[in-house]
Amino acid sequence: MTIARDAWGEALPDWVLRLAEECAASxxxxxxxxxxxxxxLVSAVLRAKYLGDMQAxxxxxxGLFFATTIxxxxxGEISTATCRDWMRAAASxxxxxxxxxxxxxxxxxxxRMKKEASA
Structure with missing residues (x-):
């Protein structure tokens, strides 16, 4: 967690903190x-150096650690992470x-897939 706090400072988002906590636990x-x-990817996010789609x-x-669903x-009701995995699989x-x-x-x-494609 120290790495994330040092890298992000006061702007540390709650989800990055949770990611750091999960990494510390395992x-x-x-x-x-x-x-x-x-x-x-996880390391880059924790260090605030990830250049990809941070929103993704x-x-x-x-979806995984806060149980956010869509x-x-x-x-039916699935986690946002499961949705994103299916969208990736549906690309081809x-x-x-x-x-x-x-x-x-x-x-x-x-x-939702159409929204992702236009973003």
Whole structure:
């Protein structure tokens, strides 16, 4: 947590603090695995050096550790992290299984996916 506090200072967001707490309780590598992201991404966020979409990381952290949910037209109430994972999977078609095909179709017509694409 010290790394995050030093890097972010007074502007430390609650979700970065929570990410740091989760890393302190286990490890950056384990937390990154839960997020389906790399440990280097987690490290960069904690050090306020991440150059990617910080809003996307915030959504993943809130979905995992704050239990933030959204209403999915295909699956019902799901975490924002699960939604984001399905949107990533729906970026390209794959008929590996019927659920993947169903989610590809659902995500492609979802207003949330369209919002992400236009951002």
């Amino acid at each position: 490890s950056q590598n384990k937390v990154a695995g839960q997020m389906n992201r790399s440990a280097s 990381v915030e959504e993943i952290v809130r 209403r999915c037209p295909a699956l 078609f794959s008929n590996v299984n019927s659920e993947r095909v169903r989610m590809y179709r659902a995500c492609r017509t979802c207003p």
